[in-house]
Amino acid sequence: xxxxxxxxxxxxxxxxxxxxxxxxxxxxxxxxxxxxxxxxxxxxxxxxxxxxxxxxxxxxxxxxxxxxxxxxxxxxxxxxxxxxxxxxxxxxxxxxxxxxxxxxxxxxxxxxxxxxxxxxxxxxxxxxxxxxxxxxxxxxxxxxxxxxxxxxxxxxxxxxxxxxxxxxxxxxxxxxxxxxxxxxxxxxxxxxxxxxxxxxxxxxxxxxxxxxxxxxxxxxxxxxxxxxxxxxxxxxxxxxxxxxxxxxxxxxxxxxxxxxxxxxxxxxxxxxxxxxxxxxxxxxxxxxxxxxxxxxxxxxxxxxxxxxxxxxxxxxxxxxxxxxxxxxxxxx
Amino acid sequence: xxxxxxxxxxxxxxxxxxxxxxxxxxxxxxxxxxxxxxxxxxxxxxxxxxxxxxxxxxxxxxxxxxxxxxxxxxxxxxxxxxxxxxxxxxxxxxxxxxxxxxxxxxxxxxxxxxxxxxxxxxxxxxxxxxxxxxxxxxxxxxxxxxxxxxxxxxxxxxxxxxxxxxxxxxxxxxxxxxxxxxxxxxxxxxxxxxxxxxxxxxxxxxxxxxxxxxxxxxxxxxxxxxxxxxxxxxxxxxxxxxxxxxxxxxxxxxxxxxxxxxxxxxxxxxxxxxxxxxxxxxxxxxxxxxxxxxxxxxxxxxxxxxxxxxxxxxxxxxxxxxxxxxxxxxxxxxxxxxxxxxxxxxxxxxxxxxxxxxxxxxxxxxxxxxxxxxxxxxxxxxxxxxxxxxxxxxxxxxxxxxxxxxxxxxxxxxxxxxxxxxxxxxxxxxxxxxxxxxxxxxxxxxxxxxxxxxxxxxxxxxxxxxxxxxxxxxxxxxxxxxxxxxxxxxxxxxxxxxxxxxxxxxxxxx
Ligand SMILES: Nc1ncnc2c1ncn2[C@@H]1O[C@H](COP(=O)(O)OP(=O)(O)OP(=O)(O)O)[C@@H](O)[C@H]1O
Ligand SMILES: [Mg+2]
Numbered sequence: 001x002x003x004x005x006x007x008x009x010x011x012x013x014x015x016x017x018x019x020x021x022x023x024x025x026x027x028x029x030x031x032x033x034x035x036x037x038x039x040x041x042x043x044x045x046x047x048x049x050x051x052x053x054x055x056x057x058x059x060x061x062x063x064x065x066x067x068x069x070x071x072x073x074x075x076x077x078x079x080x081x082x083x084x085x086x087x088x089x090x091x092x093x094x095x096x097x098x099x100x101x102x103x104x105x106x107x108x109x110x111x112x113x114x115x116x117x118x119x120x121x122x123x124x125x126x127x128x129x130x131x132x133x134x135x136x137x138x139x140x141x142x143x144x145x146x147x148x149x150x151x152x153x154x155x156x157x158x159x160x161x162x163x164x165x166x167x168x169x170x171x172x173x174x175x176x177x178x179x180x181x182x183x184x185x186x187x188x189x190x191x192x193x194x195x196x197x198x199x200x201x202x203x204x205x206x207x208x209x210x211x212x213x214x215x216x217x218x219x220x221x222x223x224x225x226x227x228x229x230x231x232x233x234x235x236x237x238x239x240x241x242x243x244x245x246x247x248x249x250x251x252x253x254x255x256x257x258x259x260x261x262x263x264x265x266x267x268x269x270x271x272x273x274x275x276x277x278x279x280x281x282x283x284x285x286x287x288x289x290x291x292x293x294x295x296x297x298x299x300x301x302x303x304x305x306x307x308x309x310x311x312x313x314x315x316x317x318x319x320x321x322x323x324x325x326x327x328x329x330x331x332x
Numbered sequence: 333x334x335x336x337x338x339x340x341x342x343x344x345x346x347x348x349x350x351x352x353x354x355x356x357x358x359x360x361x362x363x364x365x366x367x368x369x370x371x372x373x374x375x376x377x378x379x380x381x382x383x384x385x386x387x388x389x390x391x392x393x394x395x396x397x398x399x400x401x402x403x404x405x406x407x408x409x410x411x412x413x414x415x416x417x418x419x420x421x422x423x424x425x426x427x428x429x430x431x432x433x434x435x436x437x438x439x440x441x442x443x444x445x446x447x448x449x450x451x452x453x454x455x456x457x458x459x460x461x462x463x464x465x466x467x468x469x470x471x472x473x474x475x476x477x478x479x480x481x482x483x484x485x486x487x488x489x490x491x492x493x494x495x496x497x498x499x500x501x502x503x504x505x506x507x508x509x510x511x512x513x514x515x516x517x518x519x520x521x522x523x524x525x526x527x528x529x530x531x532x533x534x535x536x537x538x539x540x541x542x543x544x545x546x547x548x549x550x551x552x553x554x555x556x557x558x559x560x561x562x563x564x565x566x567x568x569x570x571x572x573x574x575x576x577x578x579x580x581x582x583x584x585x586x587x588x589x590x591x592x593x594x595x596x597x598x599x600x601x602x603x604x605x606x607x608x609x610x611x612x613x614x615x616x617x618x619x620x621x622x623x624x625x626x627x628x629x630x631x632x633x634x635x636x637x638x639x640x641x642x643x644x645x646x647x648x649x650x651x652x653x654x655x656x657x658x659x660x661x662x663x664x665x666x667x668x669x670x671x672x673x674x675x676x677x678x679x680x681x682x683x684x685x686x687x688x689x690x691x692x693x694x695x696x697x698x699x700x701x702x703x704x705x706x707x708x709x710x711x712x713x714x715x716x717x718x719x720x721x722x723x724x725x726x727x728x729x730x731x732x733x734x735x736x737x738x739x740x741x742x743x744x745x746x747x748x749x750x751x752x753x754x755x756x757x758x759x760x761x762x763x764x765x766x767x768x769x770x771x772x773x774x775x776x777x778x779x780x781x782x783x784x785x786x787x788x789x790x791x792x793x794x795x796x797x798x799x800x801x802x803x804x805x806x807x808x809x810x811x812x813x814x815x816x817x818x819x820x821x822x823x824x825x826x827x828x829x830x831x832x833x834x835x836x837x838x839x840x841x842x
Binding site: 197201202203206207209210212213214216217218219220221222223224280281 | 430
């Protein structure tokens with residue numbers, strides 16, 4: 001109480017900035033990302049530090065990032081979505097089916113996104129209106145939609161001409177080298193920036209945080225809790241739809257057995273990025289860093305030529321360690 | 333009391349025949365009440381009388397089963413709190429309703445945010461909430477009014493100011509309802525709140541004010557209504573009534589002694605059960621030395637934020653100890669809470685909703701929680717719960733009722749019952765009578781007196797100076813983290829305690 005004579009204006013600005021930086025929810029994940037990348041780059045300097053590898057890793061992360069941005073909104077609002085992997089698989093099947101049926105490319109893409117939005121909105125209605133736990137609703141949806149994807153595809157891969165969609169995440173041809181990274185990566189980046197602005201600086205975004213922080217309070221303060229929750233799941237669904245289109249562009253086929261367990265990678269990215277499964281906390285930027293960290297670990301392990309069982313153990317350990325260290329940092 | 337009001341004028345807010353039941357409990361039965369523009373109307377009653385229920389109906393948080401409300405002559409049927417607020421009725425609820433992860437400014441405007449196009453107008457939110465908070469917290473305490481601080485980082489008193497600012501920020505308020513706004517505020521905050529309330533009254537707003545601090549009610553209210561068991565039993569002008577009259581209307585009988593005190597004397601030969609030497613926590617307290625003997629009630633006075641809660645938490649093992657020596661019973665140094673409880677030390681937190689009770693569990697579950705046998709027999713636990721319901725006069729439908737269904741003051745009694753049932757030797761009580769009505773306070777003071785007579789030791793933190801003077805054997809004052817010397821209660825006056833509480837840190841350390 002005694003140090004209260006200093007007004008904010010008299011504060012040492014650079015130090016205040018440094019402190020704000022250290023307090024930012026994404027500071028921990030950023031440090032973790034730099035450390036882990038440095039670790040693998042040091043072990044495999046001639047391959048891992050090359051720019052092409054970085055671009056490849058960005059391409060590999062795009063799908064996870066787009067889905068994880070949606071998951072950030074869901075987790076900040078105090079919910080969870082386990083249906084992501086199944087919806088992505090369903091999306092690839094929808095795109096492939098539509099293209100094979102001769103529909104124009106934009107229609108195929110929009111169909112996949114529309115299906116995802118519908119799934120998200122239904123999840124949201126079940127959670128907000130029927131008051132069923134998000135874990136249960138989306139666990140059910142995960143199974144139902146995996147089944148739906150397999151049924152729609154007659155339990156087969158759907159091979160189809162991707163009609164240019166494959167260039168979304170493919171290495172850039174010489175003529176378009178000015179883009180630096182493939183368009184799908186730019187898309188993921190744009191979505192992330194937009195979502196970060198929505199979460200931080202719009203009424204909707206602040207209401208999402210309020211609901212995750214204290215739902216009864218939000219209700220008492222006149223926040224439209226149910227409508228906001230439904231919107232969150234629908235919006236997350238839209239992003240999963242985009243992710244499924246990106247996934248299709250990588251596979252160039254519809255695969256109903258694709259992306260099993262993707263939701264766990266996505267949830268891990270959000271939590272590594274500072275999200276709290278108890279709601280109220282999380283940042284889009286942190287999530288993007290978390291997703292990159294997951295990719296770096298996976299491709300680093302591959303570069304080192306580790307056996308797959310070792311890779312799995314290392315991946316799990318790093319996830320827990322990253323979140324634990326971040327917790328220590330914030331309590332300190 | 334120079335309110336701009338005309339008794340003949342039509343009331344601003346009319347409540348007609350409002351009833352509300354919760355299962356078998358009749359929380360409100362056919363209440364009629366008029367609130368006029370430019371008046372402060374106090375609603376009084378014991379714990380569980382139905383005050384908060386009525387306030388929730390006004391604020392649109394509860395729908396009445398029966399009856400009608402009129403605002404300015406027009407029917408007023410808010411569907412939810414947002415509509416009520418839009419119509420001009422804003423409520424400061426008894427239980428804190430803030431989002432801990434949001435900032436002060438975001439909480440003040442939650443549900444009603446100013447926007448510029450699609451974006452929040454963050455600057456407007458900050459400047460307007462800063463202005464409101466400066467008004468409520470005073471110019472001198474600038475750090476309490478930082479609108480960008482996360483609410484989770486604020487102490488309870490400052491969080492309460494955020495709640496009040498929230499109500500004052502309503503777009504075009506006509507009626508502002510305060511449900512026990514001052515239970516976490518210190519005297520200076522209360523004075524500034526009253527300034528604000530008088531300003532509202534002068535602007536022709538109506539204020540509904542619920543409190544168990546009857547002296548405060550006397551100072552601020554123009555008219556009053558007393559509820560008992562959900563029904564209106566008295567109403568009138570404050571100026572032509574007495575506090576004793578209110579109390580007997582509330583309780584349905586007269587209260588003989590507020591501070592029952594058996595003939596016990598401080599006995600310096602008794603065992604010292606708690607001893608602190610220059611104890612300091614990480615931030616607070618900064619320096620606390622005292623001894624506590626069996627059979628003694630030691631009071632700790634001080635302003636909100638002085639570090640009294642932190643002292644209790646450090647002793648109980650909830651917060652780390654940075655420096656100094658501590659001995660509790662026969663244990664030297666720090667210990668974890670479970671070890672403290674095993675040794676016979678118990679603590680009552682000031683934060684009832686988060687640390688005092690498990691809201692979703694029954695009274696029986698709560699009372700038995702810290703002292704469960706290896707094999708839990710439900711019947712025995714319920715019998716224990718029942719015993720404490722009777723002992724402390726807890727107003728509840730049954731032992732199986734979840735604590736969340738009780739009124740605020742009755743929840744407080746459940747929290748205390750758990751501690752009493754644990755039967756510890758050293759009790760650390762942090763604002764034990766917060767939200768408790770006058771008659772129940774007398775019961776609780778009687779319990780404390782009896783504990784001391786039985787040789788227990790009590791460390792009592794309270795912001796209510798009369799309570800400390802009435803209950804304690806010795807009192808020490810904490811100011812800015814430094815605990816002054818403990819002196820017998822006969823050497824203290826209310827003024828002396830307030831003076832020492834507001835004195836500078838260097839003066840008290842000497
Ligand atoms: N949600 C609920 N479910 C069941 N019963 C309830 C609920 N809320 C209140 N009650 C009951 O309604 C009655 C009135 O409660 P209320 O909270 O209005 O009392 P109060 O006058 O505000 O008391 P206090 O002074 O302790 O705050 C009490 O008997 C309480 O147990
Ligand atoms: Mg109440």
